Amino acid sequence: MYRPHQRAHPEGVVNQSNSDVNETSAGDKFDDQHYPAYNIGTAAQMLNATPGFLRSLDEANLLIPHRSDGGHRRYSRFQLRIASRVRDLLDQGTALDAACRIVVLEDQLAAAHRTNAHLQEVIDGSDESSATEI
Structure with a gap:
């Protein structure tokens, strides 16, 4: 069962929460940017990063991945865009805590x-409605 696990960062919400999507069809999951489709290894490869980088974003409370029934981290496209932005900031020399704050x-x-x-x-x-009444 897919239940988006989103978190509220103390300084603001980065991940937007969805309601439970128990009835989501397979086709809808392809269009859902919040569907946790990627395991940590695949997500890290897509970002040219390490799984440790993604875990550090979890530890920094920037994004918290969905957990599979087995406890494995699962990432959505939305979360990967956030992680990619942080990666870009880090590559420019920004510290992790500052990069997280910038993204928020x-x-x-x-x-x-x-x-x-x-x-x-x-x-x-x-x-417009006021002008029509006059």
């Missing part, structure tokens, strides 16, 4: 931009 702040900024865009749409819709 980037996520919070993106969420704020989405909220602002949504609120602007609401305001624009209200302005």
Whole structure:
């Protein structure tokens, strides 16, 4: 059974939580960026990193992988994008704790931009309905 295991970082949410997806069809899993499709070895290969790097992100509470029934770490595409961003920052000389903080702040900024865009749409819709009433 697939239950996304997402975590809230103390400084903000990086991994967005999904509800239980017990009824997810096989085809839907291919489209679900949060589906934990990759074991730690495959994920590390995809990132040109080591499994230890991925474990360090878990220990830093940046992302916590889903665990299989056997206790093995499983990563989603969403989590691998986060890990890739951290890897890029580390390659530029940024310390791990700073890289994690940067990623959290980037996520919070993106969420704020989405909220602002949504609120602007609401305001624009209200302005149009007010103009129609006049």
